[in-house]
Amino acid sequence: MARRTAISGFPEWTSAQRMVEQNIIDQLRHVFELHGYVPLETRAVEPLEHLLSKGETSKEVYLLRRLQEDGEQQDTEQRQAAAQRDQLGLHFDLTVPLARYVLENSGKLHFPFKRYQIQKVWRGERPQDGRFREFYQADIDVVGATTLPYHFEVEVPLVMAKALAKLPIPPIKMRVNNRRVSEGFYRGLGLDDIQGVLRNIDKLAKIGPEKVVELLKAEVGASETQAQACLELARITSESASVVDQVRELADKYDVSSEILDIGLDELGYLMDAAQDELAGIVVADLSVARGLDYYTGSVYETDLVGHEDLGSICSGGRYDELASDGKTSYPGVGMSIGLSRLLSRLFATDVVTSSRSVPTAVVVAVTNEEDRAMSNRIATQLRERDIPAETSPTAAKFGKQIKYADRRGIPFVWFVGAGDDGADQVKDIRSGDQVDADPATWSPVAADLWPTINHAE
Amino acid sequence: MARRTAISGFPEWTSAQRMVEQNIIDQLRHVFELHGYVPLETRAVEPLEHLLSKGETSKEVYLLRRLQEDGEQQDTEQRQAAAQRDQLGLHFDLTVPLARYVLENSGKLHFPFKRYQIQKVWRGERPQDGRFREFYQADIDVVGATTLPYHFEVEVPLVMAKALAKLPIPPIKMRVNNRRVSEGFYRGLGLDDIQGVLRNIDKLAKIGPEKVVELLKAEVGASETQAQACLELARITSESASVVDQVRELADKYDVSSEILDIGLDELGYLMDAAQDELAGIVVADLSVARGLDYYTGSVYETDLVGHEDLGSICSGGRYDELASDGKTSYPGVGMSIGLSRLLSRLFATDVVTSSRSVPTAVVVAVTNEEDRAMSNRIATQLRERDIPAETSPTAAKFGKQIKYADRRGIPFVWFVGAGDDGADQVKDIRSGDQVDADPATWSPVAADLWPTINHAE
Numbered sequence: 001m002a003r004r005t006a007i008s009g010f011p012e013w014t015s016a017q018r019m020v021e022q023n024i025i026d027q028l029r030h031v032f033e034l035h036g037y038v039p040l041e042t043r044a045v046e047p048l049e050h051l052l053s054k055g056e057t058s059k060e061v062y063l064l065r066r067l068q069e070d071g072e073q074q075d076t077e078q079r080q081a082a083a084q085r086d087q088l089g090l091h092f093d094l095t096v097p098l099a100r101y102v103l104e105n106s107g108k109l110h111f112p113f114k115r116y117q118i119q120k121v122w123r124g125e126r127p128q129d130g131r132f133r134e135f136y137q138a139d140i141d142v143v144g145a146t147t148l149p150y151h152f153e154v155e156v157p158l159v160m161a162k163a164l165a166k167l168p169i170p171p172i173k174m175r176v177n178n179r180r181v182s183e184g185f186y187r188g189l190g191l192d193d194i195q196g197v198l199r200n201i202d203k204l205a206k207i208g209p210e211k212v213v214e215l216l217k218a219e220v221g222a223s224e225t226q227a228q229a230c231l232e233l234a235r236i237t238s239e240s241a242s243v244v245d246q247v248r249e250l251a252d253k254y255d256v257s258s259e260i261l262d263i264g265l266d267e268l269g270y271l272m273d274a275a276q277d278e279l280a281g282i283v284v285a286d287l288s289v290a291r292g293l294d295y296y297t298g299s300v301y302e303t304d305l306v307g308h309e310d311l312g313s314i315c316s317g318g319r320y321d322e323l324a325s326d327g328k329t330s331y332p333g334v335g336m337s338i339g340l341s342r343l344l345s346r347l348f349a350t351d352v353v354t355s356s357r358s359v360p361t362a363v364v365v366a367v368t369n370e371e372d373r374a375m376s377n378r379i380a381t382q383l384r385e386r387d388i389p390a391e392t393s394p395t396a397a398k399f400g401k402q403i404k405y406a407d408r409r410g411i412p413f414v415w416f417v418g419a420g421d422d423g424a425d426q427v428k429d430i431r432s433g434d435q436v437d438a439d440p441a442t443w444s445p446v447a448a449d450l451w452p453t454i455n456h457a458e
Numbered sequence: 459m460a461r462r463t464a465i466s467g468f469p470e471w472t473s474a475q476r477m478v479e480q481n482i483i484d485q486l487r488h489v490f491e492l493h494g495y496v497p498l499e500t501r502a503v504e505p506l507e508h509l510l511s512k513g514e515t516s517k518e519v520y521l522l523r524r525l526q527e528d529g530e531q532q533d534t535e536q537r538q539a540a541a542q543r544d545q546l547g548l549h550f551d552l553t554v555p556l557a558r559y560v561l562e563n564s565g566k567l568h569f570p571f572k573r574y575q576i577q578k579v580w581r582g583e584r585p586q587d588g589r590f591r592e593f594y595q596a597d598i599d600v601v602g603a604t605t606l607p608y609h610f611e612v613e614v615p616l617v618m619a620k621a622l623a624k625l626p627i628p629p630i631k632m633r634v635n636n637r638r639v640s641e642g643f644y645r646g647l648g649l650d651d652i653q654g655v656l657r658n659i660d661k662l663a664k665i666g667p668e669k670v671v672e673l674l675k676a677e678v679g680a681s682e683t684q685a686q687a688c689l690e691l692a693r694i695t696s697e698s699a700s701v702v703d704q705v706r707e708l709a710d711k712y713d714v715s716s717e718i719l720d721i722g723l724d725e726l727g728y729l730m731d732a733a734q735d736e737l738a739g740i741v742v743a744d745l746s747v748a749r750g751l752d753y754y755t756g757s758v759y760e761t762d763l764v765g766h767e768d769l770g771s772i773c774s775g776g777r778y779d780e781l782a783s784d785g786k787t788s789y790p791g792v793g794m795s796i797g798l799s800r801l802l803s804r805l806f807a808t809d810v811v812t813s814s815r816s817v818p819t820a821v822v823v824a825v826t827n828e829e830d831r832a833m834s835n836r837i838a839t840q841l842r843e844r845d846i847p848a849e850t851s852p853t854a855a856k857f858g859k860q861i862k863y864a865d866r867r868g869i870p871f872v873w874f875v876g877a878g879d880d881g882a883d884q885v886k887d888i889r890s891g892d893q894v895d896a897d898p899a900t901w902s903p904v905a906a907d908l909w910p911t912i913n914h915a916e
Contacts, residue, residue, distance in 0.1 A: 124524035
């Protein structure tokens with residue numbers, strides 16, 4: 001017999017958990033669409049060649065092969081090379097497919113192209129540290145043709161922060177920074193290996209300030225003063241545009257001036273001012289945010305789940321000047337991605353988010369005897385026509401058993417046809433035991449009982 | 459450079475089409491949940507061994523392999539066999555994963571287990587005849603432990619018919635039959651190769667009655683009279699439970715009596731009576747519905763899209779006594795599956811279903827000059843707080859250009875800050891050109907303009 005067990009790295013939720021996941025995806029969709037982002041769904045596969053074009057991720061790719069190809073395959077090196085060129089792999093993120101989609105459809109798209117995309121992605125990594133091999137990502141990106149104004153670097157984190165702040169999850173803190181501020185400051189200090197400094201600053205939380213100073217000296221040739229200055233910059237945080245004054249003060253202290261720094265500070269101040277209006281305390285400036293990846297060229301973003309900081313960033317991204325290029329035109333973009341399955345996995349494991357019941361049903365209509373099932377069906381239909389989720393009892397067993405059917409699933413109400421003294425129907429709230437006369441044409445549960453509600457334990 | 463072109467068999471919709479797809483998926487979900495079906499999403503992969511357990515479909519499977527495994531692989535037969543055993547493949551339908559899921563979670567599930575599942579599936583077939591290699595299926599199934607009452611064979615097609623009849627698509631005709639009627643009738647005629655008769659009756663639409671008679675004689679040893687009787691049975695159709703009388707009349711004519719036939723007719727009559735109430739003329743009895751697959755044991759269902767019968771059945775299924783078995787317990791089920799991508803592909807290709815605009819946005823708030831962008835942003839925020847999808851113009855270009863931005867995307871309204879004589883805001887319906895004073899705290903578009911609407915050309 002085939003294995004019928006879980007496969008490590010391929011999580012499956014219970015139906016109650018899937019209701020939570022759907023609810024959260026629906027809420028994200030709603031906020032993204034309210035802001036004018038269009039839905040996009042790309043195929044699950046991309047040519048291997050395209051998946052490998054960023055180099056570093058090659059080991060994560062799942063290759064696809066049709067079973068019947070196996071017989072055909074020859075193992076000469078030449079044929080293998082040819083097969084590899086044409087090979088398809090599953091996408092490991094939603095950015096690489098977006099880049100391909102934009103190039104493929106550039107003639108048909110209107111720019112700036114604002115899209116959201118919520119899909120499964122696959123990575124062949126070892127499933128450890130809460131990493132999955134199959135998981136949902138929820139991305140938004142804005143892509144321009146040739147140019148993309150800075151204000152989209154403000155819009156994207158604000159849309160994401162609003163979307164996340166509304167979810168039934170612990171509070172979030174979105175930490176923002178601007179590569180231009182870091183780069184301008186480092187250059188002004190006389191350090192030119194910007195990537196080297198960023199790479200080491202990125203380790204601050206992991207290895208502590210002393211080791212970072214050591215590495216800055218050893219790897220990028222910083223003096224003690226330069227290394228300390230980098231560290232001081234990384235320590236700056238602010239809930240407002242006052243971050244600009246803090247950085248300027250530090251720059252004055254180290255006699256740093258740079259045009260890139262000025263541009264970066266203008267931008268960061270603009271972002272913090274905009275965040276003040278609606279998201280004060282949720283979007284914060286944090287000059288330690290470096291992001292390891294070298295393709296970010298402006299704003300960078302990371303997001304902590306408050307109380308679950310050990311999970312790492314649940315939503316990250318930034319500005320990249322070259323998402324894609326076809327030789328003639330380059331397509332700059334700014335985007336963020338939520339690691340949805342990883343987030344949900346934590347919330348489910350700690351029972352932080354739960355569904356009020358395990359099925360959508362609000363009412364089970366009891367069946368008195370099998371011959372009268374059609375009567376019960378008509379009541380259920382009447383309730384559904386009024387948008388009340390209802391099902392007819394699967395059996396005409398004793399009422400105690402039918403109530404148990406509802407109870408096991410967390411269904412709050414059981415309907416009894418003609419159970420009242422005068423032959424009226426009655427409905428029982430099986431939690432309180434209250435049973436009252438009810439008419440399927442007018443009765444409604446309270447709003448909180450109509451559909452399963454998502455509960456968030458503080 | 460990597461290929462940046464479409465890959466045959468892996469369709470991608472435009473964002474406007476994706477909005478239609480999402481709308482349809484949302485509507486299906488809503489009807490399924492109203493009937494108490496729980497959402498389920500299974501992992502995309504299953505062990506190859508499990509995928510192959512039904513034999514016939516082996517050639518359709520996409521195998522998965524991590525790129526880095528390539529180096530490790532040895533080609534001895536033994537190792538290949540071992541690798542094949544552990545190999546994962548992409549699921550090619552949602553029934554095989556359901557069977558595995560039920561066995562894996564049988565201790566935790568409550569039976570009867572009613573679930574819906576809307577996911578992509580993958581098949582390595584040649585992409586021809588409108589067949590896709592990646593496509594959506596939308597399934598509902600009811601699974602029992604040991605037993606499953608007949609009334610679920612009535613419920614499942616009625617839920618599906620209601621769901622499909624509500625969609626913005628051409629009308630549907632769901633054709634139902636019962637294997638027991640066919641089997642009882644054939645046995646009563648003296649024909650014992652039931653699968654053989656069904657297999658040939660299934661070809662009726664394709665090859666015509668004369669060839670079917672020939673095949674019945676040649677392959678299952680039917681006499682001319684027996685073959686004609688089978689053909690006459692297959693010609694019976696009815697919009698009501700009168701189908702029972704028609705079959706009985708035919709049985710009398712050929713002197714056929716059979717207990718299985720009686721059971722089958724009782725069941726089919728029950729189904730047609732139930733359909734009469736709400737779905738008269740949509741769910742019809744059609745004794746030619748045979749379904750090629752041999753695992754159906756009771757009701758069988760097929761669905762035509764009226765005017766697009768050449769597309770084949772868009773939603774099929776039936777009762778199977780053994781969805782899964784763990785040796786101790788067997789799990790009978792009844793289910794149906796919509797071939798969603800195939801259906802949408804036809805509707806999109808013929809422009810039968812379209813979205814009223816290509817983005818969710820209802821209102822573009824114009825920007826007078828870049829310094830005043832924050833003012834426009836505040837208006838857009840106010841509109842969104844009242845659930846009106848709005849975005850701020852990407853540039854402070856001339857108003858004509860900003861209107862063009864909206865027009866290209868089908869966005870109906872452009873908002874001008876302080877454009878009225880007394881400094882009030884104004885909103886322009888760019889379709890009619892009407893421009894009127896408007897307050898972001900109270901103005902609303904008419905309901906039909908609030909979100910993109912799905913239009914169905916009759």
